[in-house]
Amino acid sequence: MKVKVISRSTDEFTRERSQDLQRVFRNFDPSLRTQEKAVEYVRAVNAAKLDKIFARPFVGAMDGHMDAVSCMAKNPNYLKGIFSGSMDGDIRLWDIASRRTVCQFPGHQGAVRGLTASTDGRVLVSCGTDCTVRLWNVPVSTIMESDDSADNSAKPLAVYVWKNAFWAVDHQWDGNLFATAGAQVDIWDHNRSQPVNSFEWGKDTVISVRFNPGEPNVLATSASDRSITLYDLRMTSPARKLIMRTKSNSISWNPMEPMNFTAANEDCNCYSYDARKLDEAKCVHKDHVSAVMDIDYSPTGREFVTGSYDRTVRIFQYNGGHSREIYHTKRMQRVFCAKFSCDASYVISGSDDTNLRLWKAKASEQLGVLLPRERKKHEYLDAVKNRYKHLPEVKRIVRHRHLPKPIYKAAALRRTMTEAERRKEDRRKAHSAPGSILTKPLRKKRIIQEVE
């Protein structure tokens, strides 16, 4: 007879001294954990609920401007700093961590309409309705210390006066050229008081300009004649133009897929285009209920933030038709500019109420340094939530957002209108000769023409 029975000595399975860690034994046998799917489902529901509980995206407001914030610029070489310009000609450099003004750049007579920093982060370029372009030295030392003891207002490096008011400015990602938009597109060098090159296509005002992050000589502009135009600095004339039904207020290139850009349009939508194929939008991002004023891509290229005239900030997936997140407060007025921070974890919005607001990019993310166990727990809960996201209860909780009443009503109204339009179109189609009416998809519907 051979016999063995389970026999455990307490010493082997418990700790020796009270300072030791408790010993942990694992057995992954599925029959020990019954109903694991139900347990996972319950965890997913709880995780979704917890996410809602911890969704506190608003970090703080940066107060100081005397007039509406009209534009902002990130410093590509310094994470904590952000520049903002206001309608009264004030330019400020903010320290995001302490949410205080580090430095002021006085000088503009009218509204500042465009701000940009050079790629090395040393020079700030501003332009405005007073027909001047000003170059400023970015004070590196005051950023580091960020004390407000000394006189922290800077003097401009150079002031270039030109013929027309400016609407926007953007610096090349690689090189020392920058482009301004106004009556035409002007290309400037840091050291020349006059533009080195000018482009004109049509007579209307150009309202925004953005350089391509991948190809330093390519830029895109939008104009008030409802066009989006692509330029190449190596050519003498603009390359391509696209005319839409409504004008685009702003453009942003996807930094990870630099052939794609997204335009923030007056008709409440954003349109993502492939620059090589302008006859059709790649994706239409709907959700805003009023004109979209500004757009900025996250450095990851997976999502972008938009600020809108409807007093909200929304975050979209680069390929998602609807927004992932909506941010609003009672005090925030029309949002004129919105930026993703350079580490993709914060969003900054500037609005009519003279404030800059700092938001978390992921509303319920835990700030600060995470312990490995905490991080693993978050990862597990995210995975579980992702696995059960299609189940009605989880989906309902994850999707739910509280909306201000005017936006809720406006969204409902817009829905009714589009639905009515669709119904009308359907009926017209049903009562016409087959094939005589062609419905265009929304991706093409808003495009009038593509001009080479």
Added chain:
Amino acid sequence: MGVKQENGTPGKVVPAIEQEISEELDMKVKKYLRGEGANLKVLQDKKLKGQLAVREELYGKSATAAAKAEKWLMPSEGGYLEAEGIEKTWRIRQESIAREVDISSSKNQYDIVLPDLGPYTLDFTSSGRFMAVAGRKGHLAVIDMKNMGLIKEFQVRETVRDVVFLHNELFFAAAQKKYLYIYNRDGTELHCLKEHGAAHRLQFLKNHFLLASINKFGQLHYQDVTMGEMVGNYRTGLGRTDVMQVNPFNSVVALGHSGGTVTMWKPTSSAPLVKMLCHHGPISALAFHPNGHLMATAGMERKIKLWDLRKFEVLQTLPGHAKTLDFSQKGLLAGGTGSFVQILGDFSGTQDYSRYMGHSMVKGYQIRKVLFRPYEDVLGIGHSMGWSSILIPGSGEPNFDSWVANPFETSKQRREKEVRSLLDKLPPETIMLDPTKIGNVRPARKKEKLTKEEKEAEMEAAIAAVKSNPLKKKTKGKNKPSKRVKKKQEVVVRAKRPYLEQQMKEQEDLSRKKQKTSEDIQLPKSLQRFARKKPSNIIVLKCSCLFIAFNILYKL
């Protein structure tokens, strides 16, 4: 590798072992994969296919990792009992086992004789560390099995029918003469649950924190012990019973009735999920295999049956009687009747249970309850003269998981675990026959209406089948070629007829429907007043006929 082995060189022996190991690992991986993966070949959507392929690969990797962990990292190995020579395992007595095993294990063999307050019933916590015992005449006790220390013992001075631990050893419920009571470990009465009535049998669903009871009127109660809410209260309508068991796999409660039926219940429906006739006489005991696919029932007609719960079929019928049945973690089946305990085991791996061990107690002892102690090779027996414990090698799971059930749990760990299990408390709706269905897509229903092509194909098939049948040889005069041709045609027509008839019927229905709808909108509204009104017309006609007839009569 096989080829190398044939060469027989000494260096090639190692791969054989490796192969064996890999085969063993493959077997284990299968267990951790929890069923078949998704069939990616039928998918049209490339994106989905890619995502699922990544996912499947991940599952494969984690299963392999788990299998390897099981193979190499487990601290203990399972027990066994092997007979040598002409020995039979079921002839080996407890005394001889006690001589062979180590001292600490042989301490698990004992009889506690308490003749006054029996018969006794017992329950273990899920880690097997604590035991609650209840004597019929009112003796309640909680015992720490690690050091055999009596934690608390008290007398309630009325009938106690059953006792069950709640989620940990701090609380236990006792079914007493009139009501159900919940006590804590110190013997303080915390709750008196009057709604349950005189409960006969208790079960605790630990994933759901539900206390289930069946009372003497055959009412099944489910009470949430966290919030105190009565989740379900159902009349079984099948009479008084004291056979009740929870299926650990899906938390469905099964009841055995005196009519020979077994019914399975969930707290969210008033009708049983399953009602199966298992025996011809009353059912005396019921037990579930931990994997949930096997049920053992014992009937008064001296039969023990093993059922496959996936097909609801009998797998095996064994002769014998059992007043109480229990499955161990490793799948051994213990049955107790009179003063004899029989252990059955499945050694072929094909769910074919045969004799494994037996144990007879002192004559005259009446066994009331047998229960395997989790994570130990021990069987607890409650009987009329106290309780006993015997060694059954190979019955328990050798390796515990600290996060599931830890026999060496400290009070801090217990508190932590209580919070965690409360966070993961399942709602009662998650109790269903197949718990893996949660989060799955329900398979599409088969189409009920056939399309035109399918109908035609069916008819063609029927005709072809008829045509292929050879004609019978007929007697002279009836076998003319013309008659044969006619016969053939007739056969085809006959085969066609039902299909054509159905087709005609459908068409008729359709046209009738059309007529009905078209009648109303035949004429524009402005012209409808000129339309003939059929029924009234006929009456008018009839009247005029009568009138003419009268006129004619007058004139005559």
